[in-house]
Amino acid sequence: MEQDMSHYRMNYPDRIRKRGFRVTPQRQLILDAICEGEGHTTFDEIYARVQAKAPAINRATVYRALDFFRELGLIFAAEIGGHTGYEIASKPHHHLVCRCCGKVEDLTDYHFHDLSAHLLEEHGFKAELDHLAIPGLCSKCLKAIES
Numbered sequence: 089m090e091q092d093m094s095h096y097r098m099n100y101p102d103r104i105r106k107r108g109f110r111v112t113p114q115r116q117l118i119l120d121a122i123c124e125g126e127g128h129t130t131f132d133e134i135y136a137r138v139q140a141k142a143p144a145i146n147r148a149t150v151y152r153a154l155d156f157f158r159e160l161g162l163i164f165a166a167e168i169g170g171h172t173g174y175e176i177a178s179k180p181h182h183h184l185v186c187r188c189c190g191k192v193e194d195l196t197d198y199h200f201h202d203l204s205a206h207l208l209e210e211h212g213f214k215a216e217l218d219h220l221a222i223p224g225l226c227s228k229c230l231k232a233i234e235s
């Protein structure tokens with residue numbers, strides 16, 4: 089077993105069943121493949137892990153499963169460095185993505201608490217800010233440009 093047991097802890101089969109869907113071996117296999125990424129993992133990485141265990145599963149099936157998991161809120165996806173990074177949904181968190189060197193820094197959620205409250209108050213808009221990738225320049229690249 090992998091050390092990352094988050095999808096067992098979250099009991100995905102139950103969450104899928106509660107919404108009236110079946111937990112097929114394919115879906116379980118694809119969830120496992122995301123889990124094995126330990127953090128963000130690309131479609132190609134997920135697909136390669138799935139292929140190693142079940143060569144008959146094609147790309148379209150994996151894409152459909154990823155869409156399905158996103159709709160159920162089981163996984164996060166974000167544009168990071170020109171790729172979509174997938175990961176098992178955990179508590180809300182964000183990423184600072186340097187467009188110059190590609191470095192990805194984690195960002196806690198508290199920066200967005202005020203923003204969410206304002207959007208709801210002033211616009212009646214319930215923002216879903218669970219997982220943002222914010223593009224920009226990291227401190228190192230910024231220094232290099234300014235010097």
Ligand SMILES: [Zn+2]
Pocket residue numbers: 128164175181182183219
């Ligand atoms: Zn993330």
Ligand SMILES: [Zn+2]
Pocket residue numbers: 186187188189190191225226227228229230
């Ligand atoms: Zn940088």
